[in-house]
Amino acid sequence: MNRRDFSARAAGTGLALGFGLVGQAAHAQGGPLVEGKDYVKLQTAAPVASGGKVDVVEFFWYGCPHCNAFEPSLDAWAKKLPADVNFRRVPVSFSAMHETHAKIFYALESLGQVEALHRKVFAALHVQRKRLDKEADIVEFMTQNGVDAAKFTEAYKSFGVATKVRQGKALSEAYKIDGVPAIGVAGRWFTAPSLAGSPERALAVSDALIQMARKPA
Structure with missing residues (x-):
């Protein structure tokens, strides 16, 4: 689903299909990676977090049912990532509703919640x-x-949260993300359940991309 269709569906129903986790032709769980099938290589590198670790980003939207379905597997996977990997979540901002939900996430982040x-x-x-x-x-x-209402409201309306929303939007555009869930690795590649064929395969592809990122460019 392209960004225009994604946003139109969001405005009309409050939900979006994004990168579907069901109804896709499943790939085998093993086997070598195939560029353009399992993952996409960016022509221009996206920004990465500082610190020298392999930067891994999940792009998501709270209103996306497939992000909701993906979250348990993703969370378990993320908690087992090695110490040289920096994992972070970035909410997309394809429309005003997406931005509202992005503000929820960043407000919770600022409050440690x-x-x-x-x-x-x-x-x-x-x-x-x-x-x-x-x-x-x-x-x-x-x-x-x-959550304290006053503290949440202050965070939700803060300049810091607004800045994070703009930065997240810029990063999703740098990665050429048109739907969610998707996983960006090292500013160089991204994969998604729709590309890899299943949530499990997408996480396996992400592991392989992390290994690729560790090799000298």
């Missing part, structure tokens, strides 16, 4: 069917989950 509430935001949208597209509803959800 991502670990506690990241999965709960997904559950609120996809299990409880809450609408978290208005500030009042978002703040109510946060207070129901133990």
Whole structure:
């Protein structure tokens, strides 16, 4: 799904298919990587986080059902990454609704609440069917989950969060991301369940790309 269709569906329904995790022709879980099939190589390198580690980025949207389905496997995988890998999540901002959800993530990040509430935001949208597209509803959800309303509101409206949203948008554009979930590696490649054929294969491809990133360019 291209970015225009992705945004139009988001505006019309509050959800988007993004890179589908189901209904795709599955690749074998093993075998050598095939550029253009398992992953895409960027013609121009995207920015990476400083620190000398292999930079790995998950691009996601809270409103995407496939990101929600991918999250448990991704989270378990991320927690087992070696010490020389820097993993981070970056919410996409394809539309105003995407930006609203991106602000939720970065506000939680600034308050140190991502670990506690990241999965709960997904559950609120996809299990409880809450609408978290208005500030009042978002703040109510946060207070129901133990977050101070004033502190969250201040973070949500802060210059720092707005800056993070702009930086995240710029990074997704540098990676040429048109749908989610997707995983960028070392500013040089990205993969996704739709490319690799399944969530499991996408994570295996990401492991292989991390190995490639460790080799001298």
